[in-house]
Amino acid sequence: MGTPPAGDRGRRLAVPSPGALADRLGVSPLTVVLGVLAVAAAAAGGWWALRTPAGPDPAEILPMAGSVEIPVPAPLSVPDAGRIVVDVVGAVARPGLHELPAASRIADAVAAAGGLTPEADRMRLNLAEPLADGSRLWVPAVGEGAGPEVVLPTTGTSDVGRAGAAGGRTGAPLNVNTAGAAALEELPGIGPALAAAIVEHRQRAGPFATVDELVEISGIGPAKLEQIRPLATVVDP
Numbered sequence: 001m002g003t004p005p006a007g008d009r010g011r012r013l014a015v016p017s018p019g020a021l022a023d024r025l026g027v028s029p030l031t032v033v034l035g036v037l038a039v040a041a042a043a044a045g046g047w048w049a050l051r052t053p054a055g056p057d058p059a060e061i062l063p064m065a066g067s068v069e070i071p072v073p074a075p076l077s078v079p080d081a082g083r084i085v086v087d088v089v090g091a092v093a094r095p096g097l098h099e100l101p102a103a104s105r106i107a108d109a110v111a112a113a114g115g116l117t118p119e120a121d122r123m124r125l126n127l128a129e130p131l132a133d134g135s136r137l138w139v140p141a142v143g144e145g146a147g148p149e150v151v152l153p154t155t156g157t158s159d160v161g162r163a164g165a166a167g168g169r170t171g172a173p174l175n176v177n178t179a180g181a182a183a184l185e186e187l188p189g190i191g192p193a194l195a196a197a198i199v200e201h202r203q204r205a206g207p208f209a210t211v212d213e214l215v216e217i218s219g220i221g222p223a224k225l226e227q228i229r230p231l232a233t234v235v236d237p
Helices: 006-011 018-025 029-050 106-112 159-166 192-205 211-216 222-231
Strands: 083-090 096-101 136-139
Touching: 083 106, 096 106, 106 136, 136 222, 211 222
Parallel strands: 083 136
Antiparallel strands: 083 096
16 A cells, blocks of 8 residues: 555544554553543543432422312401391381391381382382481371380490480480470480481471371471480470
């Protein structure tokens, strides 16, 4: 074979054999082989030490979705907006105690009681009048006069005692013919405007002959009169 061109000789890398390398280093060929193996072993050990350790299979440590019970918080309870109990009597289909929302009016109580009977005097009712807890709604019949008597409690602190004390007569009903506006405001459902209207009506038309005449004042309907009647009286001044 001929000598390769000079360009080819520059591009070839001559790798010496272990024997030639041993002659150059002045050692035996076995020493060269052992050295190469030691370098290879060191390189392999370094790679093994620096490699990222293989972690466990996620499927082995993570539970399946169906195997874990996830607690579900109970829904928040909605607070009660408030309820009232009203005693509906008179010309209704189902008289008695009826539970209603706190913002109910006379129309709601009449509906809860099954509606008006044919004998009911609708024109004496203010269906838009609001109701209070523990109030009594009397639905009059046509031609019926005063409503049924209300029995008052005999023990404990009652509205009768408070109203009587406000009128200067402890334990007695309030005389609407002589009580001032401040005392009249102690009656259930009577605010400053209605108290002033009672005083004005009394001065203009004279003393009330009966408690029932309070319905002549705008803002006092049969339901409110039923709350007032047990706590009020009329005595000529």
